[in-house]
Amino acid sequence: MKNNEEHEQNRIFEALLEYLKETRGFDFTGYKRSTLKRRVTKRMQSHQIDNFGDYLDYLEVHPEEFEPLFNTILINVTGFFRDPEAWNYLQNQTLPQLLQQKDKQDSIRVWSAGCASGEEAYSIAILLVEILGFEQFRQRVKIYATDVDEEALTQARWARYDAKALEQLSDEWRQRYFEKVGNHYIFRSDIRRMVIFGRNDLVQNAPISRLDLLICRNTLMYFNAETQKRILVRFNFAVNDNGALFLGKAEMLLTNSNLFRPLSLQHRIFTKVPKPKLNDRLLVFAQSGNEEASIRLSERLRLREAAFNSSPVAQIVVDASGYLVLANMNARSMFDIKRQDIGKLFRDLELSYRPLELRSIIDDVYRDRTSILINDVVRDHSDTTQYLDVQITPLQENDNSVQLLGVSISFNDVTSYNQLQNKFKASTQELETVNEELQSSNEELETTNEELQSTNEELETTNEELQSTNEELETMNDELESTNEELRTMNEELRLRTEEVNQANTFLTSILESFQTGVIIVDREFNIIRWNQDAEELWGVSSDEVQNKSLLSLDIGLPVDQLLEPIRKCFQGEENHQIITVDAINRRGQSIQCRVTLQSLKGVEEAQSYGTIILMEEVENQGDG
Incomplete structure (x- = not known):
C-alpha cells in the first residue's frame, strides 16, 4: 500500500515538472529527483501543503508562486574566488599554459556556465587583466556568462555587491577593480563591458563553442548521471583541443574520463580528450607483445573490412x-x-x-x-x-x-x-478502365449531338451578354479615372502635411537637445511625450523605455512624488513657472542635488495648458574653502 502511494506521488511529481516546462519554459526533468523533491517540498511547507497534487493545483491558481519556487530550486551559491587554492592554481599554472599556446593576436574565449550573480565571471576577468594587462584584455578577451535564472542575471549585469561578498579579495584588488558607492561596491565598467551575460539552459540550448576556458562550478551536481553525460559531451564539443574545463570542488569526472582528463584533479581542472579516429583505435589492437598474434589480428581486420566494403x-x-x-x-x-x-x-x-x-x-x-x-x-x-x-x-x-x-x-x-510494382499497379488499373471507357464512349457519342445544339444556342446568348458587359466596363473605366484623380490630389496633400510634421518634429528635437539639461515633457495625464538625451545620461533610462509611460510609475532615482503638486499647479494655471531643488540618485548610484524647473506647456488657446515641461540639472556641491 505504501509503495502504491509513493508511486502515485512520483507520478504526480513528474506531472508537476512537465507543467513547469510547458507553462514557464524551465525543463527540470534532467535534475536529480531527490534534490528537486527536497526543494519543492520546502516551498510546499511554507504554504502548509503536504502533497504534490495540491501544490500543482496551487500553482495553477497562484501564478505569483512561480518566482519564489524557481528561486528555491535554482539556489545561487557563489562568490569571488571561491576555493582560493583552485583559483591560484588556475592563475599561476593553467592560464599561463593556455596563453603560451596562442599567438599574441589570437582572441581568448571564456564561458562561465551557471554564473549565478556573476562573481565567477568577474573573477576570471580580474585574473586575465592581471596576466595580460588591460589593453590586451580589452582587445583579445571575450567572456560569456550564462544562467537559467533571469533574476540572477539581472543582478550580475548590475555588478553591485556588498562588502561581505568581497572578503576573498585583497585590498589592492578591491581598490583597483571596484568603485565604492554608498555601502556597496560596483565592478569597473570598462572591464564589465567585456563580460556578456545571457540565458542558457545547459540541457536544452546549444553550447558556446571555440572556448579556451569553460568554468562550470558546482552546477553539474544538480543533474542526474545521464544528463551530466549529455552536458559533458556538449562541453567536449565546445572546448578547444588545448582548452581547459574548471569544475567545482563537489564535482568529479571519473565516469566520463573518455571526454576530459585531469590537469589538476585536486583543483578540478581538466583538459579535453580529442576523439580518436578509427585508425588510431585499430592501432591500439595492433600493439601486442606477440608479433604473430598481431599479424593474425591485422589479417582478420583486413578480411573483415574487405567483407564489409564488398x-x-x-x-x-x-x-x-x-x-x-x-x-x-x-x-x-x-x-x-x-x-x-x-x-x-x-x-x-x-x-x-x-x-x-x-x-x-x-x-x-x-x-x-x-x-x-x-x-x-x-x-x-x-x-x-x-x-x-x-x-x-x-x-x-x-x-x-x-x-x-x-x-x-x-x-x-x-x-x-x-518501379516494377508501380508499373504493375498502373497496368492493372488501365485494363480495368478500358472496358468502362468503351462502354461509356457510345453513350457519350449519342449525347454529343444534343450538347452541340444546345451549345450553339448558348453561344448566341453569350454574345449578347458580352456586348452588355463591354458597355458596363466602359462606364466603370470612366469612374475609375475620376477616382484616381481624386486619390492623386489627396496623396499630394498628405505628402505636404507629412513634410510639415517632420519639420516640426525635427525643430522640436533640436530645441530639446540644445538645452544641455535633462528635459521631460508630460501631458495632463502625467504620460511622458518627450525625453531628451541629457535625461538619458542623468537617469540611465532611454527614451524608448519611457515613451508614453506615466512619470509616476518610473523608478529612476528622481523623487517623482515631490513633483506631483508643482506639476498640478502648472496644469491648473496657478503657477506657470516654478523652480525647486530635490535630493536624487543619478544613474551611477550617486546621491546628487537636482534643480528642477517646471514650465506650463500652453496650447493654441493661451489659457489652456495641456502639459508641463520639466528641466533637470545637477547642482554642483559648494565646498567650504
Missing part, C-alpha cells in the same frame, strides 16, 4: 558516442562520404537528416534496443527518384551485453522493385 548493401556504423566510425564502399559512393568524414559526429553530416531524419530514430533504437525498418524512403538524386529500405540495428558484443556499442544502418536500394 557488401552489395550500403552500410554505415555509428558508435555509442555519436561518431561515424565505418562506411562501406557502396555507402561512400551513394552518399558521397569522404575519408575525412569518418570520425566526425554523425549529427553534423548531411546523411543524419537526409533522405530521412535518423538522429531521433537512433535514439529510439538505443531506448528500445530493437531494430527499426523504414520502407520506401524517397531520395531525390541526380534528377532521379530513388527508393530505399533503411534498417537501423543496435550493436552489442553479445546477446547478454548491457552496454550498446553503437548502431548499424543499412540502405537497401529497392528502386527497381518499386
Whole structure:
C-alpha cells in the first residue's frame, strides 16, 4: 500500500515538472529527483501543503508562486574566488599554459556556465587583466556568462555587491577593480563591458563553442548521471583541443574520463580528450607483445573490412558516442562520404537528416534496443527518384551485453522493385478502365449531338451578354479615372502635411537637445511625450523605455512624488513657472542635488495648458574653502 502511494506521488511529481516546462519554459526533468523533491517540498511547507497534487493545483491558481519556487530550486551559491587554492592554481599554472599556446593576436574565449550573480565571471576577468594587462584584455578577451535564472542575471549585469561578498579579495584588488558607492561596491565598467551575460539552459540550448576556458562550478551536481553525460559531451564539443574545463570542488569526472582528463584533479581542472579516429583505435589492437598474434589480428581486420566494403548493401556504423566510425564502399559512393568524414559526429553530416531524419530514430533504437525498418524512403538524386529500405540495428558484443556499442544502418536500394510494382499497379488499373471507357464512349457519342445544339444556342446568348458587359466596363473605366484623380490630389496633400510634421518634429528635437539639461515633457495625464538625451545620461533610462509611460510609475532615482503638486499647479494655471531643488540618485548610484524647473506647456488657446515641461540639472556641491 505504501509503495502504491509513493508511486502515485512520483507520478504526480513528474506531472508537476512537465507543467513547469510547458507553462514557464524551465525543463527540470534532467535534475536529480531527490534534490528537486527536497526543494519543492520546502516551498510546499511554507504554504502548509503536504502533497504534490495540491501544490500543482496551487500553482495553477497562484501564478505569483512561480518566482519564489524557481528561486528555491535554482539556489545561487557563489562568490569571488571561491576555493582560493583552485583559483591560484588556475592563475599561476593553467592560464599561463593556455596563453603560451596562442599567438599574441589570437582572441581568448571564456564561458562561465551557471554564473549565478556573476562573481565567477568577474573573477576570471580580474585574473586575465592581471596576466595580460588591460589593453590586451580589452582587445583579445571575450567572456560569456550564462544562467537559467533571469533574476540572477539581472543582478550580475548590475555588478553591485556588498562588502561581505568581497572578503576573498585583497585590498589592492578591491581598490583597483571596484568603485565604492554608498555601502556597496560596483565592478569597473570598462572591464564589465567585456563580460556578456545571457540565458542558457545547459540541457536544452546549444553550447558556446571555440572556448579556451569553460568554468562550470558546482552546477553539474544538480543533474542526474545521464544528463551530466549529455552536458559533458556538449562541453567536449565546445572546448578547444588545448582548452581547459574548471569544475567545482563537489564535482568529479571519473565516469566520463573518455571526454576530459585531469590537469589538476585536486583543483578540478581538466583538459579535453580529442576523439580518436578509427585508425588510431585499430592501432591500439595492433600493439601486442606477440608479433604473430598481431599479424593474425591485422589479417582478420583486413578480411573483415574487405567483407564489409564488398557488401552489395550500403552500410554505415555509428558508435555509442555519436561518431561515424565505418562506411562501406557502396555507402561512400551513394552518399558521397569522404575519408575525412569518418570520425566526425554523425549529427553534423548531411546523411543524419537526409533522405530521412535518423538522429531521433537512433535514439529510439538505443531506448528500445530493437531494430527499426523504414520502407520506401524517397531520395531525390541526380534528377532521379530513388527508393530505399533503411534498417537501423543496435550493436552489442553479445546477446547478454548491457552496454550498446553503437548502431548499424543499412540502405537497401529497392528502386527497381518499386518501379516494377508501380508499373504493375498502373497496368492493372488501365485494363480495368478500358472496358468502362468503351462502354461509356457510345453513350457519350449519342449525347454529343444534343450538347452541340444546345451549345450553339448558348453561344448566341453569350454574345449578347458580352456586348452588355463591354458597355458596363466602359462606364466603370470612366469612374475609375475620376477616382484616381481624386486619390492623386489627396496623396499630394498628405505628402505636404507629412513634410510639415517632420519639420516640426525635427525643430522640436533640436530645441530639446540644445538645452544641455535633462528635459521631460508630460501631458495632463502625467504620460511622458518627450525625453531628451541629457535625461538619458542623468537617469540611465532611454527614451524608448519611457515613451508614453506615466512619470509616476518610473523608478529612476528622481523623487517623482515631490513633483506631483508643482506639476498640478502648472496644469491648473496657478503657477506657470516654478523652480525647486530635490535630493536624487543619478544613474551611477550617486546621491546628487537636482534643480528642477517646471514650465506650463500652453496650447493654441493661451489659457489652456495641456502639459508641463520639466528641466533637470545637477547642482554642483559648494565646498567650504
